[in-house]
Amino acid sequence: MKYFSNLLYLNVFLPVAFFGKSYFLFLKYLRGFLVMSNTDARLLVNLRVSVHILEKGLTMPRTRLGFGKSRCMELVRLLNICQARELSRTEEYIMAMNLISEYLEFHKAKGYQLDTSLKKLLMDILEPDLVDGRKQIGLDRENFFKYAQSDFELFSKSRRSVRNFSRRCDQDLFRRAVSLANTAPSACNRQAHKVHVVSDSVKIAAILKIQGGANGFGHTIPQIGVLTVDYKCLGRFEEHDGYFNSGLYASSLMYSMHYYEIGSVFLNWSSTLRQERALRELITLSPTETVTVLFAFGVPEDYLRLCRSEKKSLNNTLIEL
Numbered sequence: 001m002k003y004f005s006n007l008l009y010l011n012v013f014l015p016v017a018f019f020g021k022s023y024f025l026f027l028k029y030l031r032g033f034l035v036m037s038n039t040d041a042r043l044l045v046n047l048r049v050s051v052h053i054l055e056k057g058l059t060m061p062r063t064r065l066g067f068g069k070s071r072c073m074e075l076v077r078l079l080n081i082c083q084a085r086e087l088s089r090t091e092e093y094i095m096a097m098n099l100i101s102e103y104l105e106f107h108k109a110k111g112y113q114l115d116t117s118l119k120k121l122l123m124d125i126l127e128p129d130l131v132d133g134r135k136q137i138g139l140d141r142e143n144f145f146k147y148a149q150s151d152f153e154l155f156s157k158s159r160r161s162v163r164n165f166s167r168r169c170d171q172d173l174f175r176r177a178v179s180l181a182n183t184a185p186s187a188c189n190r191q192a193h194k195v196h197v198v199s200d201s202v203k204i205a206a207i208l209k210i211q212g213g214a215n216g217f218g219h220t221i222p223q224i225g226v227l228t229v230d231y232k233c234l235g236r237f238e239e240h241d242g243y244f245n246s247g248l249y250a251s252s253l254m255y256s257m258h259y260y261e262i263g264s265v266f267l268n269w270s271s272t273l274r275q276e277r278a279l280r281e282l283i284t285l286s287p288t289e290t291v292t293v294l295f296a297f298g299v300p301e302d303y304l305r306l307c308r309s310e311k312k313s314l315n316n317t318l319i320e321l
């Protein structure tokens with residue numbers, strides 16, 4: 001009995017007393033991640049992620065022919081589950097159909113013989129009637145930035161993550177982008193964010209090795225931004241606000257860079273403690289600063305291949321009560 005009460009105290013009362021809402025948020029996250037892992041929503045998001053990984057493969061600066069075999073097999077597995085659950089008319093399913101069709105066509109056009117068993121799997125699951133011809137995008141730089149100074153609708157629809165850079169951007173231009181991004185709102189106008197810029201190629205390579213999400217295009221990245229939030233600027237119970245405000249700032253910066261014709265892509269920083277420590281050995285951060293996200297930026301190549309990264313429909317996003 002004493003053992004259980006100690007367990008309860010250590011695992012529930014103490015964390016709740018110390019961490020309050022954060023503790024419940026963590027439980028919510030665990031529930032979403034572990035308990036709800038077999039839901040339709042999880043299935044569809046897994047499908048979205050698999051499609052995204054393969055669309056990245058199709059748009060790399062030097063696409064490796066025959067890439068993503070195990071990811072294709074995972075995609076087929078997910079599609080089979082979708083069929084069994086009557087989810088084969090969802091937008092994620094249709095995205096996957098378009099992707100498979102493009103993957104097969106891409107290799108055919110290059111005269112590359114895909115692994116026979118993989119090709120059969122893909123052909124068997126493909127429903128040509130659902131393919132509506134949406135493919136990855138190929139554009140020259142001038143056209144990519146054609147709407148950079150247009151009205152907001154055209155402007156925001158024209159922005160996409162860039163994964164193919166040619167060189168560093170003009171330093172003054174980047175400064176102007178950061179200055180414009182500073183118009184972002186923040187709670188109590190605290191503006192706890194900082195943007196650290198790394199331009200040294202050795203450091204960039206080391207950071208990318210720690211981050212791990214730029215495989216296939218990391219060698220083209222000329223500069224990296226490290227977005228941080230300083231916890232000494234935050235108030236009581238605001239430990240999550242740091243991330244929220246930083247997200248708003250990141251969005252503002254992303255659009256500001258597009259406005260100044262600087263290509264960019266965020267690089268996820270859901271790091272482990274070891275990754276965080278390794279990064280801190282490469283850049284100087286104050287002990288109260290925490291890294292929220294990284295981003296690569298620079299002048300895009302003359303001709304760009306961009307992921308389509310289909311967005312959710314309004315029906316799948318807006319809930320009107």
Ligand SMILES: Cc1cc2nc3c(=O)[nH]c(=O)nc-3n(C[C@H](O)[C@H](O)[C@H](O)COP(=O)(O)O)c2cc1C
Binds near residue numbers: 159162163265293
């Ligand atoms: C927080 C965050 C982290 C991201 N991390 C990566 C990454 O590690 N590697 C990568 O290639 N893209 C990364 N991206 C880019 C997304 O893949 C991209 O924004 C998404 O597919 C939508 O495409 P779009 O930006 O072209 O609209 C990240 C984006 C965000 C917002």
